[in-house]
Amino acid sequence: MPQLTVEGVGQFEVPQGKRLVLALEQDAAIDQLHACGGQARCTTCRVEFLAGEPDRMTAAERDVLAARGLSGIRLSCQITCEHDMSVRATSRLEGSGRKDAGHPPAAEIQPPPQWIEK
Numbered sequence: 820m821p822q823l824t825v826e827g828v829g830q831f832e833v834p835q836g837k838r839l840v841l842a843l844e845q846d847a848a849i850d851q852l853h854a855c856g857g858q859a860r861c862t863t864c865r866v867e868f869l870a871g872e873p874d875r876m877t878a879a880e881r882d883v884l885a886a887r888g889l890s891g892i893r894l895s896c897q898i899t900c901e902h903d904m905s906v907r908a909t910s911r912l913e914g915s916g917r918k919d920a921g922h923p924p925a926a927e928i929q930p931p932p933q934w935i936e937k
């Protein structure tokens with residue numbers, strides 16, 4: 820199983836293919852934001868990769884990052900755990916002023932992924 824390292828939190832074995840946003844919330848047990856429910860719209864599920872950044876991304880991730888002029892981050896709702904990864908989770912419920920982390924993301928990537936090279 821892939822190993823997920825979350826800076827300052829720990830290392831976790833996560834099921835192959837699990838959405839990263841769900842691994843952060845369920846396996847690493849952090850208060851990761853996902854305001855749009857994992858639909859590639861809000862960008863609050865953002866993480867910074869320290870190692871193991873995937874080479875592929877969904878077209879939806881590319882489009883929302885470009886529309887908002889964001890770089891140096893990835894959207895955890897658009898990534899599955901296929902290999903060892905190390906991330907910095909900076910978008911958390913605590914201190915955000917939000918009442919909750921957002922709607923629960925589905926088990927599968929939404930919208931249905933169209934994979935592209937990063």
Ligand code: FES
Binds near residue numbers: 855860894
């Ligand atoms: S973009 Fe909203 S949860 Fe990922």
